[in-house]
Amino acid sequence: MADNEQAEDAADAAESAPAPKRKLKLIIAAVGLLAIIGGGAATWFFFFRHHDEEMHAEAPAPKPPVFVDVxxxxxxxxxxxxxxxQYLKVRVVLEVKEEKQVEAxxxxxPRVTDIFQTYLRxxxxxxxxGSAxxxxxxxxxxxxxxxxxxPTQVNAVLFKEIVVQ
Known part of the structure; x- marks a missing residue:
């Protein structure tokens, strides 16, 4: 009988021993997963987030367009x-990218005015x-x-005034 009791105690000990080891493994896996996620988040926060802001801050501001009156x-x-x-009265401006294009x-x-008038007539x-x-x-x-x-390029012709009488 004593042998049976020892065998039962050993079986109970064997059954109860794996349960804490399983819990320990589960806890270690969860802590490892949280460490990986936390490390990734910290890396993004310290390296990538500030890098994007610096790139945007260094970009030069776009130059405003320049206008030429016709x-x-x-x-x-x-x-x-x-x-x-019927008569058409038109006042337009030409939109260009840079000031040096105005001088060109x-x-x-006079050629632009001639081309416009020939077409408008x-x-x-x-x-x-309509708008179309x-x-x-x-x-x-x-x-x-x-x-x-x-070779100078005009971005757009803008109407300041257009009247049909």
């Missing part, structure tokens, strides 16, 4: 015979209807001015 233009629009003559464009302003009043008509006009004027002032 003389006002008054042209008559094409109409059907017998219709009342100023000598060509061929328009009909229906060509200027004005957008097409702006795009066509931009294309034509870039041909006239090449």
């Amino acid at each position: 003389p006002d233009m008054l042209v008559n629009l094409v109409g059907l015979p017998g219709e009342r003559v 464009i100023k000598p060509t302003l 061929e328009l009909r009043p229906s060509d200027l209807n 008509g004005l957008f097409r006009l702006k795009e066509e004027l931009t294309r034509r001015v870039n041909v006239a002032v090449a």
